[in-house]
Amino acid sequence: MRVFTHARLATMNPDMPGLGVVEDGMLAEEGGRIIYAGPARDLPADEVVDCENRWITPGLIDCHTHLVFAGDRAAEFEARLEGASYEEIARAGGGILGTMRATRAATPAALDAAARKRLAPLLAEGVTTVEIKSGYGLSPEAEYKCLEVARGLGDLADIFTTFLGAHSVPPDCPREEYLRLLCDEMIPHVARHYLAEAVDAFCETIAFSPAETEQVFDAAAKAGLRVKLHADQLSNLHGAALAARYRALSADHLECTDEADVRAMAEAGTVAVLLPGAFFTLRETRLPPLDAFRKHAVPIAVSTDLNPGTSPLFSLLLAMNMAATQFRLTVTECLLGVTRHAATALGRRDVGVLRAGAKCHLAIWDIERPAELVYRLGFNPIYKRIWSAS
Known part of the structure; x- marks a missing residue:
């Protein structure tokens, strides 16, 4: 002992x-x-x-990252500084689809080496548990490759993997066919081969509609996988309420969520994951509804959202500071947000x-x-x- x-x-x-x-x-x-x-x-x-x-x-927990990918999007950062919006870049074939092309071309060894470099600064800050989403492959082979690489990082930290095939529709597959592929083939394969603990989707005007997200979540439930959701980041599609209907582990971003949807989250036990890095990088101005989260006792987690485009943030300590200064979280809320509440966002009770x-x-x-x-x-x-x- x-x-x-x-x-x-x-x-x-x-x-x-x-x-x-x-x-x-x-x-x-x-x-x-x-x-x-x-x-x-x-x-x-x-x-x-x-x-x-x-x-x-407790060892810190980063409960929302996109850590496995290839390439970078520094050119898009420049474009945003010159006035282009996130939506304009995405509709022009950049954003997620730009990273998709680089990720598909990368070998597992290259993805692993790059992911380990990105993980290192988090570990150096006391992080011991990390959620890693797929979502930059957008084909069966590339998505499975990314999840397997993420699993392989388990020699460095506790890794929770999330299948985010519903991140964007790839340009080489018709929308309806990709949804069928997601629901009938990819999600069952991920569950059968234990590649992920949960399924996520990007419910937004530039990604997947609420109806399409429901199809994905129905397939996840059939496969026995929990769900999480990128919800209400750019517009209020009532993604938080949708997540609550499926008793999602978490709804993430939430800048446009209204109080009725916050009540639904509270009743479902769904954690609100705040991502100040994306808020900062995209120069957003609409704050998440903190007063409503507090009023309805919704647990609040804080994460880096580490990704190549909208939150190239490699510090959970800085994410806490940003959550405090931008969103006005208290010190206690920030620290619970990277420990106990972050663990709840992953369905874990043995960490945090x-x-x-x-x-x-x-x-x-x-x-x-x-x-x-x-x-x-x-x-x-x-x-x-x-x-x-x-």
Whole structure:
């Protein structure tokens, strides 16, 4: 048994107020699992780690990324600076379809090498669990390739994979035929071969309609897969309510969501995942309905949305700061958003908290108070990341 002593804990335990702080705390783990987290006490130990009054939080969770892809979209960044909109770029064959062409051409080895480089800065900030979506292949072979590459990153962190074949309609396949392919072939294959835990879709005027999204979600339910949704980012198609009808793990973006749809999320237990990197990069001005989320007690998660176009953000610490400064989240909301609530957005109860039975995924910090993790810019106070593959 390994014991971490002289520690200050932010347990994120839902049975405790706020961050679940234990000032004079200790933590014990055995076999990669926490067996005790709480006030200091006498415990037998094979190994003692003196934390010297440092803070311990659960390992951080990035619950919405598009980390596996090839190429970049720096030219589109330039175009947006010159006045082009995200929708204009997408309709001109750029955006997701531009990355699709590069991703289809890349070998699994090349995708793996690039993904590991992108993952490294997240791990260096204490991230121990990462959700990775497909969605840049948009053909059976390329989508399966990306999911397999994502699975292969499990030697570095806990990886949750999501099938996002409904990201865009590829130009080489008619729309109705692609929907049939998604629902009748790709989703069943993904489930049968355990390539993903969930199915996602981009429900938007430039992507998939609510009716088309329902077809995708019906196929997911038939295959026994949970769902998530890119919802109400650019317009209010009531994607959040649609997600709630299917008891989605999360609805993500949500800048245009109305209060009625927030109520539906609350009733379904669907997490609101806020993505300030995309909000910042696209220079959006309409804020997600934070007051409604709070009023109806919808759990709020925060993520990088790491992707090549609309959120080339490689720092979950910076994502927290952006969520606080742009969306006016509190420190507590930000920190719960990258731990316990991010875990809920992935349907996980064994990460994101410090309590007996949880995985021993820890971030140990050289800070005086947890607020430092949110307010500093370009500062990484990590002392040690503890991650167990078991």
